Amino acid sequence: MKSDQKKRYNRRDFIGQASRLTAAGVVLGRLPARSKKLNSIEGEIKVAVIGCGGRGTGAATQAIEADKDVRIVALADAFLDRAKECLSSLREKYADSEQLDVNRDNIFTGFDGYTDAIDLADVVILTTPPAFRPQHFEYAVKNNKHIFMEKPVATDIVGIKKIIKFSKLARQKRLNVVVGLQRHYQKNYQTLYKKIKQGKVGNIVSGQVYWNSGGVWVRPRKKAQTELEYQMRNWYYFNWLCGDHIVEQHIHNIDVANWFIGDVPLSAQGMGGREVRTGKDHGQIFDHHFVEFTYPGGQVISSQCRHQKGCMNRVEETFQTTRGSFTMNGGGAGFIKNRRDRLLYNHDSKADINPYQQEHNELFSAIKAGDYRLDDSQKGIDATMTAVLGRMASYSGQAISWDEALSYNQSLVPELHSFNDEPPVSPNRRGEYPIPVPGVTKYR
Amino acid sequence: MFFVPFVVAQNGSRIDYFETIDGSKLQIKMVFLAAGTFQMGSPTKEHGRKKDESPKHNVFVSPFWIASYETTWEIYELFLNRVNNTRKADRGNVALEIDGVSSATMPYVNYNQEGFPAINITQYAASQFCKWLTAKTGNYYRLPTEAEWEYACRGGSDAAYSFGEKSTNIGAFAWHVGNSDGFLQKVGLKNPNSYGLYDMHGNAAEWVLDSYDPIAYIERTMTVNNPIVIYKNLYPRVVRGGSYKDAANSLRSSSRRFSSSSWKKRDPQVPKSLWWHTDAKHVGFRIVRPLDVPSKKQLSEYWVKPKKEY
Numbered sequence: 092m093k094s095d096q097k098k099r100y101n102r103r104d105f106i107g108q109a110s111r112l113t114a115a116g117v118v119l120g121r122l123p124a125r126s127k128k129l130n131s132i133e134g135e136i137k138v139a140v141i142g143c144g145g146r147g148t149g150a151a152t153q154a155i156e157a158d159k160d161v162r163i164v165a166l167a168d169a170f171l172d173r174a175k176e177c178l179s180s181l182r183e184k185y186a187d188s189e190q191l192d193v194n195r196d197n198i199f200t201g202f203d204g205y206t207d208a209i210d211l212a213d214v215v216i217l218t219t220p221p222a223f224r225p226q227h228f229e230y231a232v233k234n235n236k237h238i239f240m241e242k243p244v245a246t247d248i249v250g251i252k253k254i255i256k257f258s259k260l261a262r263q264k265r266l267n268v269v270v271g272l273q274r275h276y277q278k279n280y281q282t283l284y285k286k287i288k289q290g291k292v293g294n295i296v297s298g299q300v301y302w303n304s305g306g307v308w309v310r311p312r313k314k315a316q317t318e319l320e321y322q323m324r325n326w327y328y329f330n331w332l333c334g335d336h337i338v339e340q341h342i343h344n345i346d347v348a349n350w351f352i353g354d355v356p357l358s359a360q361g362m363g364g365r366e367v368r369t370g371k372d373h374g375q376i377f378d379h380h381f382v383e384f385t386y387p388g389g390q391v392i393s394s395q396c397r398h399q400k401g402c403m404n405r406v407e408e409t410f411q412t413t414r415g416s417f418t419m420n421g422g423g424a425g426f427i428k429n430r431r432d433r434l435l436y437n438h439d440s441k442a443d444i445n446p447y448q449q450e451h452n453e454l455f456s457a458i459k460a461g462d463y464r465l466d467d468s469q470k471g472i473d474a475t476m477t478a479v480l481g482r483m484a485s486y487s488g489q490a491i492s493w494d495e496a497l498s499y500n501q502s503l504v505p506e507l508h509s510f511n512d513e514p515p516v517s518p519n520r521r522g523e524y525p526i527p528v529p530g531v532t533k534y535r
Numbered sequence: 536m537f538f539v540p541f542v543v544a545q546n547g548s549r550i551d552y553f554e555t556i557d558g559s560k561l562q563i564k565m566v567f568l569a570a571g572t573f574q575m576g577s578p579t580k581e582h583g584r585k586k587d588e589s590p591k592h593n594v595f596v597s598p599f600w601i602a603s604y605e606t607t608w609e610i611y612e613l614f615l616n617r618v619n620n621t622r623k624a625d626r627g628n629v630a631l632e633i634d635g636v637s638s639a640t641m642p643y644v645n646y647n648q649e650g651f652p653a654i655n656i657t658q659y660a661a662s663q664f665c666k667w668l669t670a671k672t673g674n675y676y677r678l679p680t681e682a683e684w685e686y687a688c689r690g691g692s693d694a695a696y697s698f699g700e701k702s703t704n705i706g707a708f709a710w711h712v713g714n715s716d717g718f719l720q721k722v723g724l725k726n727p728n729s730y731g732l733y734d735m736h737g738n739a740a741e742w743v744l745d746s747y748d749p750i751a752y753i754e755r756t757m758t759v760n761n762p763i764v765i766y767k768n769l770y771p772r773v774v775r776g777g778s779y780k781d782a783a784n785s786l787r788s789s790s791r792r793f794s795s796s797s798w799k800k801r802d803p804q805v806p807k808s809l810w811w812h813t814d815a816k817h818v819g820f821r822i823v824r825p826l827d828v829p830s831k832k833q834l835s836e837y838w839v840k841p842k843k844e845y
Contacts, residue, residue, distance in 0.1 A: 145804030152805050152845070180805050183845040273803075305616070305641035400616045404647050421801070422645060422816065437717070445800045 132213050132458060135162045139212035141205045141227050142219030143168040143177035146241060149447065150216045150271075151181060154239070155190045157451035158459060162192045167199040167208035169219070169323055174198045202508050206230055213237065214458060220326040221334055222246050222504045225253035232257040235264060237458050239450065241271040243342050243475040244468075246334035249502040251476050258468035265463035269454045270471035272346050276453070277446035279425030279438040280347070283417055286436060287351060292427055293413030295352055298392045300344035300408045302336070306398035311372045318517060320510045328374025329524070331503035331515045335376040337363075337485065338478040341396035345481065346474035347408040347419070348384065348392040355473050356384035356392070356480065358492040363485030365526060367399050375516065375524045382481040394481060488529030499535040549598070549826070551731075554672060557626075558619025561610055565600040565824060566731050572596075573686050574693060575762075576752050576789050581695050583784030587749040587791050593758035596686045598826040601679065603731055604722040605739050605819045606664065611653035614667045615639050627673015629828060636667045637841075639810040650721040652739035652819035658772055658794070660810040661742050661820040662839035668822070677837045679823040680763045681745040681791075684775045687823075688735040688788045690728030695787045696736060697728035702783035709737030709786055715779035719816065736786040739819030740778040744837065747771035747793035769842045770794050778817035794818075799844065807844040 136158065140151045143166050154161050163181065168174040178193055185191040199207045205227055209215050215231045217224055217240035225245050231238050238261070245251045261268055274280045287295075310325040326332040333339045349355055361382030368378035379397040386392070407420040415435065417427040423440025444452075457464040480496045483489075505515050518524050549569070553562040576591040577584040613619070622633050644655045656664075658678070665676040679687065690697040698708050705711060708728070710720045715737075723733040735741075745751075746766040755762065771793035777786035785792065794815070801813035812818070828834065 145806070148805035149803045180845050183806075183843070304643070307641060400641070401612060401618070404642060405645055406643070407645060420645060422813070447801065447803045 132461070134160060136160050136214060136455065136458060137162050137164040137212045138214045138216060139163075139165040139167065139208040140177065140216045140218065141167045141208060142217065142223075142241075143174045144218065147216060147218035148177045148180050150218055150239060150241070150451070151177070152184065153448050153451040154214070154216065154455065155181075155185060155188070156448060158455040159190070160459065161455060162190055164192050165197040165199065165208035165211045166193055167204040169200065169202060169204075171198070171200045174200060209234060209236060214239070214454075217241065220323070220332045221339065222250070222326075222332045225250040225257075225504075228254055229257045232261045232264065232266060235266065237267045237454065239269045239271070239454055240471070242346075242471060243334055243338050243478060244270065244471040245475055246331060246338060246479070247501045247503040248476075248479065248497060249500050250504060251472060251479065252500075254468065254472055254475075258466075258472065261468065262466060267454055267457050267463060267465040268468045269450050269465050270467035271447075271450065272343060272467065272470055272474060273446040273450055274343060274347055274419075274421065275350070275467070275470065276449040277421070277423075278443040279423050279440050280419055282438055283419055283425045283427065283436075284351065286427060287412070287417060291435065292415030292417065292429065294388075295390050295410045295412050297390055298348055298351075298408065298410035299395070300341075300348050300392060301395045301405045302341040302344050303395055303397040303402065303405045305400040305402075305404065306368060306378070307336075307340075309370075309372045317510045319507070319512055319514045322374075322514050322516075323510075325372060325374065328372065328376050329514075329516065330375050331505075333376065334475075334479065335380075335482050336398055337377075337380045337382070337394075337396050337482050338475065341380070341394065341481075342474050342478045343421070344396075344406070344408050345384075345392075345394055345477050346470065348394070348410075349473050349477060350470070351408075351410060352386050352388065352390055352392075354386050354388065355477055356386050356493060358490060359384050359477075359480045359484040360490035361394075361481060361484045362488065362529060364529070371518075371522045375526050377485065377527070380481065380485040382484050384477065384481065483534040486527035486529065486532050487534040488532075489534060491534055496534070501535070552600075554668075554674065556610075556613060556619075556668075556671060557623050558621065559613055561613065563606075563610060563822070564603040566603050567600050567826075568596075568598065568687060568730060570596060570598045571686065572758060573689060575682055575685050577695070577787065581787070581789070582701075583695075583787060584789070585791070588752070588789045590752055590755075591789075592752055592755040594682045594686070594755075594762060595758055595760045596683055597761055599679075599683060600824040600826070601683070601687045601730075601732065602821045602823070603727070604733050605652040605741065605821050606661075607650055607722055608647040608653050609649045611656070611664060612647070614664045615642070622671050622673070627669075629669055629673050629675045629834070631666070631670040633667065633670035636670055637663055639663065640808060643808075643811055643813065644816075651719060652722055652734075654719060654739055654817065654819045655812045655815050656742075656818070656820065657808070657810055657812060658742045658820075659839045659841050662744075664820075665822055666838050674824055675828045675834060676822050676824050678742055678744045678820060678839070680761065681743045681773050681775065682759075682762050683823055684741065684743045685788055687730060687732055688728070688776065690730045690732065690735075692729070692788070695789075697788060698726075702786075705736070705783050705786065709734070709777075709783075710779045711737045711777065711786055712780055712782050717780070719779050735776050736788075737777055737781070738779055739776075740774040740781075740792060740817055741776050742818065742820040743773050743775055744839070745773045747773045747791065767842075769844060770796050774818050780817050796844070805845050809841050809843070 363380035425438030
């Protein structure tokens with residue numbers, strides 16, 4: 092069984108799948124209008140939001156703005172108060188709009204509420220913490236829904252494998268899948284990608300990708316919370332829920348390396364730890380990782396991510412090539428230089444559309460036309476797997492190959508049905524959680 | 536008609552000083568501007584002017600101190616990170632509970648380097664910084680009104696720029712599209728105006744308190760006393776001085792620019808951040824301290840109210 096799985100999902104298969112997909116995507120794009128549009132939707136396009144935090148609410152807004160036929164018909168969240176907050180935020184803008192079609196009867200809560208919500212929809216927005224993405228994706232695909240899902244697509248290898256399995260089914264069913272790696276929908280990135288592929292400064296030899304920032308929110312423990320509820324409220328700080336910030340956030344920058352190199356790494360090695368963010372409400376995750384990813388073409392990418400206050404922030408990707416260098420960031424920067432530091436191209440992002448909106452514009456235009464145009468699942472899988480590989484390297488302090496990491500069925504997320512269930516990690520008597528120790532922690 | 540304020544000691548308090556921040560070695564240089572009447576807006580013949588600067592009218596401004604520099608990251612981060620959050624009891628004359636000042640969320644802004652203006656900060660966040668600094672020092676800080684800002688920018692000059700009518704010499708005084716290479720610059724690298732204020736023209740555009748009303752000046756027929764225009768709407772609100780991205784015209788003392796919801800267009804969350812813009816890399820702020828401290832009730836009216844955005 093183990094070797095079967097290794098065969099099925101090893102690196103070569105990943106690449107094979109990716110290139111097949113790209114080919115299929117190109118062909119599909121050129122297909123003339125089909126006489127029979129299997130997935131076309133007449134009139135209203137019903138959307139369910141699974142995961143009603145700030146990002147889910149934002150994605151719902153973008154869906155509404157993408158097409159006037161979009162109807163938000165259901166909200167699901169583990170927590171009722173989050174779903175209600177989401178609804179009241181949407182009502183601020185769309186109270187009088189027929190596009191917001193949610194009342195108390197189509198708000199679903201708890202661990203299993205997502206099924207009821209998905210059942211009501213044609214399209215689903217999957218924006219819970221990433222631990223739950225694989226099971227939500229599975230249910231949505233099985234029930235023939237088009238999908239927008241946030242990155243990362245999982246926090247562990249078992250989750251990634253589930254996404255792989257059901258992305259194949261989604262492809263067979265011709266379901267459009269958009270993954271929230273919005274740099275792919277951002278003009279400065281698209282433009283530089285084209286120019287680099289055209290050979291403007293030669294081939295990539297190395298690169299540095301960064302998400303160095305002061306960190307994110309903390310939701311301190313409240314009285315009367317069960318341990319599981321506390322962890323899910325303060326989810327960013329628990330590996331099984333979040334995947335650590337190298338996976339949850341830095342994935343954006345790692346994804347850009349995969350994208351521009353056109354491959355996934357052979358191996359990773361790196362370091363990391365908790366230096367300053369060490370409070371009880373900071374759970375288990377590291378506050379910094381530094382990982383080297385080595386690609387089959389010999390390129391080496393250094394990946395830095397830091398959550399430490401008071402340091403210089405840098406969220407950006409920069410690459411050295413055989414004839415120059417280029418740099419991009421989410422703020423709209425995109426420039427190419429030659430070896431003498433002379434600007435060859437400098438992107439002006441002033442008129443560029445918001446990439447978060449563009450994701451939904453493209454998704455709903457495909458759905459409305461009855462077209463199968465969008466399949467980001469491979470990008471999402473590759474980027475998530477690369478980041479998880481990086482995390483395994485920084486947690487363990489070992490050099491790990493892609494295929495080794497994949498062959499280990501790391502499973503962090505248990506089956507959960509109630510807030511009284513036991514979470515996979517629990518605090519000791521002093522309220523501290525198990526924290527990975529490089530050199531001691533085993534990646535498998 | 537035109538009154539040049541004194542930057543001299545008139546009594547113990549009316550002098551320039553360095554505000555100190557307990558627990559930090561950083562200081563904020565504050566320049567005293569005496570009360571005065573000046574002409575706000577531009578004459579119809581001014582090159583590059585816009586209609587919203589009409590008519591030119593007399594404004595009386597009460598005395599205040601204004602920061603010599605745009606607020607830099609290392610100063611703003613004292614508030615952002617709240618590392619040292621205590622206050623010595625014996626300071627200042629405004630009592631404010633420091634723990635009652637809301638904390639900003641962590642930024643999503645690249646290159647927060649020492650010496651550079653803090654940018655992409657909302658007007659509310661800039662105002663909360665002032666509130667925190669007030670709580671920390673006991674001195675009353677806030678954002679300038681649009682009138683105070685223009686009074687300070689002019690440096691006693693009636694011309695289009697503090698250094699004269701023509702923009703020929705602008706490179707000596709300001710970072711603008713022609714000399715910035717498209718990048719924000721460290722504060723204080725160019726010549727100051729006659730009051731000793733740096734980068735009033737260019738570099739980061741600067742928040743003021745006022746809402747943008749293109750016809751705000753029209754009814755001002757008599758000399759107006761400390762005018763301020765505040766509407767409930769979050770947009771548009773005024774930023775002054777133009778930026779490193781703008782042409783000289785937009786850097787004129789009377790030029791008025793304003794905020795828009797597109798400044799948060801890449802915020803993926805709803806509600807959107809109260810604290811950060813995503814697309815206002817050209818906007819920072821500088822602080823003022825009025826000499827006369829208003830009553831506690833009035834005082835809070837000059838702090839920007841948070842307004843959720845969906």
